[in-house]
Amino acid sequence: MLEFYAGVPHLKSDRAFNGALARLARRTQNRSPLPFGGFSALFDLKRLKVRDPLLVATTDGVGTKLDLARLTGTHNTIGIDLVAMSVNDLITCGARPIFFLDYFAAGAFDRKRTLEVIRGIAKGCVEAGCSLVGGETAIMPGFYADSTYDLAGFAVGVVERSRAISGDRIQAGDSLLGLESSGFHSNGFSLVRKLFTEKELSGQTGRRFLKPTQIYVKPVLNLISKVRINGIAHITGGGFYDNLPRIVPKGLSVEIDRGTWPVDPLFREVAKRARSTEREMYHTFNMGIGMVLVLSKRVVRRAQHILKRFGISSWEIGAVVKGHGVTLK
Numbered sequence: 001m002l003e004f005y006a007g008v009p010h011l012k013s014d015r016a017f018n019g020a021l022a023r024l025a026r027r028t029q030n031r032s033p034l035p036f037g038g039f040s041a042l043f044d045l046k047r048l049k050v051r052d053p054l055l056v057a058t059t060d061g062v063g064t065k066l067d068l069a070r071l072t073g074t075h076n077t078i079g080i081d082l083v084a085m086s087v088n089d090l091i092t093c094g095a096r097p098i099f100f101l102d103y104f105a106a107g108a109f110d111r112k113r114t115l116e117v118i119r120g121i122a123k124g125c126v127e128a129g130c131s132l133v134g135g136e137t138a139i140m141p142g143f144y145a146d147s148t149y150d151l152a153g154f155a156v157g158v159v160e161r162s163r164a165i166s167g168d169r170i171q172a173g174d175s176l177l178g179l180e181s182s183g184f185h186s187n188g189f190s191l192v193r194k195l196f197t198e199k200e201l202s203g204q205t206g207r208r209f210l211k212p213t214q215i216y217v218k219p220v221l222n223l224i225s226k227v228r229i230n231g232i233a234h235i236t237g238g239g240f241y242d243n244l245p246r247i248v249p250k251g252l253s254v255e256i257d258r259g260t261w262p263v264d265p266l267f268r269e270v271a272k273r274a275r276s277t278e279r280e281m282y283h284t285f286n287m288g289i290g291m292v293l294v295l296s297k298r299v300v301r302r303a304q305h306i307l308k309r310f311g312i313s314s315w316e317i318g319a320v321v322k323g324h325g326v327t328l329k
Helices: 009-013 015-027 065-072 078-093 111-128 189-195 204-209 217-224 239-246 265-274 278-284 297-309
Strands: 053-060 096-106 131-139 149-160 175-180 231-234 252-256 289-295 314-322 325-328
Touching: 015 111, 053 078, 065 078, 065 149, 065 189, 065 204, 078 096, 078 111, 078 149, 078 217, 078 231, 096 111, 096 217, 111 131, 111 149, 111 217, 175 297, 189 265, 217 289, 217 297, 231 239, 239 252, 239 278, 239 289, 239 325, 265 278, 278 325, 289 297, 289 314, 297 314
Parallel strands: 096 131, 252 325
Antiparallel strands: 053 149, 096 149, 175 289, 175 314, 231 289, 252 314
């Protein structure tokens, strides 16, 4: 595990605070051979019983959604977003997240706020089934304003080489199964902050935007063990237009039928205020679809039933066709 305080040496002696962090880490089934709070972490791959493992690594942040946390004074969900953005990327290749680390930088040390953020991170790790093995809290007065902080997350996962999903099995005629998002997730908030007043964002509207990113790990990994999935796209920054082409082989494209799933009215309100075209909206936001699975049409119904058992609604939103790029119908 890593030190939690850089730049302010006296904070390293805050045993009560470090003890609280250690307790949060233990909730995530952290079983490192080293004590929590050291300079690094160990993880025993043998206990995963993976015969031919490939390690998978991702890193991400939550961007300017952090400003909504500041405006509303709500810091206990932003850590869930942080975990979600990385672990949802991991599972696109079929990997199981095994551990997570965070980087927290702030202008001033606020014990309550910091613990709220890290509680959210621990909660996200529990939901994703991975261990919180450490992190770094950097206190940087004069660089960040006292009320400002930034977050980054780092996740590592593992997948059997023979079960890795790369998108190379995708073919024309495959169906696109869209998994319901929990809202705006963690993208597009620079635009949102321009369109809504601070008064709006510090109240009920801001709390609606703050709804944490859906973590898809357990339902998708369960589905992969039962149904052949040819490709997975996490719909994040760049929306449908940038993320779906990342997994589709050359010579193939995707057609999206926009009328096949419900769209939260809040997306419509953003479009109205921004005077955005549909293409612009689908290029910026997830529009109610947080993840897209590519699979044979004959297994779509079975996949939907499995996802529903995990509380995830899904819709057949389009198909793979010959061509290039993304087409909205």
